[in-house]
Amino acid sequence: MSTLRVGFIGAGGVNFGSPEGPWNHAMRLERIGGVKVVGIADPDLARAQKIIDGKLQTQYKAIYEGANVRSTFTELLDLDKPDLVFIGLPPECHGVSTPPFNVECVCAERGVHMFIEKPIGAAPPDQILETIRILKDAEKKGIYSSVGYMFRYSKAMDKMKEILKEEAAKRGDKENHISMILAKFNCAYSYINKVTWWDVRRSGGPIVEQCTHVVDLARYLAESDYDESSLRAFAIQHDQRLGKLTDLPVPYGSDNKSETVDDKVPAEFRIPRLTTAQWTFKSGALCTLTHGVMLHGANIEAEIEVWADGLRMTLEDPYTTCKLSVRRSHDGEKSGDTIETFSFGGYGDEDLTNDPYHNEVVTFLDAIRNKDPSKIRSSFEDAWRTYELTWAIRRASEKK
Secondary structure, eight states: OOOEEEEEEOOSHHHHOBTTBSOOHHHHHHHHOOEEEEEEEOSOHHHHHHHHHHHTTSTTHHHHTTOEEESSHHHIIIIIOOSEEEEOOOGGGSSSSSTTSOHHHHHHHTTOEEEEOSSSOSSOGGGGHHHHHHHHHHHHTTOOEEEOOGGGGOHHHHHHHHHHHHHHHHHTOOSOOOOEEEEEEEEEOTTOOOGGGGBHHHHOOHHHHTTHHHHHHHHHHHTSOBOGGGOEEEEEOTTSGGGOOSOOOOOTTOOOTTOOGGGGSOGGGBOOSEEEEEEEBTTSOEEEEEEEEEEOSSOOEEEEEEEETTEEEEEEOTTTTOEEEEEOOOOSSSOTTOEEEEEOOOTTOSSGGGOHHHHHHHHHHHHHHHTOOTTOSOOHHHHHHHHHHHHHHHHHHHOO
8 A cells, every 4th residue: 555645734623633523634544544744734833843743752653754844835735745635724714716725726736635624615605616617627637635524424324325215215216205304513612712713704604614514414315405595594693692602712822811712703703603594405305404502511412313204313413422313114014113223433433434534534545546536425516515505504694
C-alpha cells in the first residue's frame, strides 16, 4: 500500500478533536495508517506547532515527523506537496471560487485530492456554483473530493436503507415509499467557544453549519429533492424571552471570564436559539425538522424517524450509541406490533467500522488509491443540494 502525503488546512477541532463532539480526522488517519502528515496550514502558527509537538510524543509520532506549519494553504500546497488535504476551516473561509477563500478551486487546479468538512461554505448558494463546475472537471482528471457527511457511512443508515428496500419489495414497489421524515437535533452549547459559530455572517447559522447533518440524512433517505414552494420555517431569536441562554461560554482566547460569546457578536447577527421547518419532497414525502441550541454540557442529542406504510424506524443518538428501533409491516410471521432493536456502537466502539467518521475517511483514501470515486457517498455537487436546502430554511425562518 502506497503511503499518501496528507496536509491539514485548519488546525481546529474538526481536524484534531475538541470537547464538543467525536470529530477528529487526524485520529482516524492515525488508526487507519498508510499516511504521512507533511504539514498543517493555519494562521495561528503556535497552535499548529503545538499540535505537531504533541503528536510527536505519541505512538503515532512517525506519521508526523518532519511535518511543517504554514500560515496559508497555498504555502502548504507549494512547499509540502501533499497528495490530499483535509479542509477543516470556518465556513466563511472556503467554498467560493474567488480569492482568498477559493481553497477547493486552488486545490483542484494543483491536482490535490480534498476531504472537505461541511458545510461547504458560508456564502449564498449561488456563489458556490462555479466551485461545483471546477471540482467536477477535476474529477474527470482523477482529482477526487468528498464532503464530510459521515452519517451516510453509518451502519445504521445502511440498515435503514436495506429495510426500506425490503419493505418496498413487499409492496411490489420499485420506488422509495417513505411518507414522513421527522428530524431533530438539539445542540449542547456550553463548550462552543468559537465566536464565529455564534455569528450568522461567519458560520451561516446553526441550520447551515450544524443541523446540516440531519437535513442531509433526510435527503439521503428520501432520495429526493425538496419542493421549494412547500417550505415553511420559524425561529426563536436571541432577543426573545425564550431565546435567553444561561450557560454561554467565555470566548476562545479571552481572559475576561464575565464575557460571553454573544457579547462579541453584534445583536443583529446572533444566531437563532431554535428553528423548526416543514417541507415536502418531490417524491411526495413530508418532512419536519427541529434544531435547538438548548442543552448544557457537551453531548449533542439527535434523532431521525421514518414513517411509511407498515413501517416506523427511529435512529437515536447517531453520534455515539447509535441505536435503531424498527417496527415493520405484518408479514404473516411477525406481528405488525413487533419492535426490533439494533445497536451499532458508533464512535468509541472497538469495531472501527461502527464509527462513521472512520468509514468516510477509509472510503476517501480507497478512492484515491484505487482511482475510483464511485463509493464516495457525498460529492461536492450533492453536498451543495443539502447546503441549498439549509439556506432556504434559514431564509424562511428569518422572515418577519
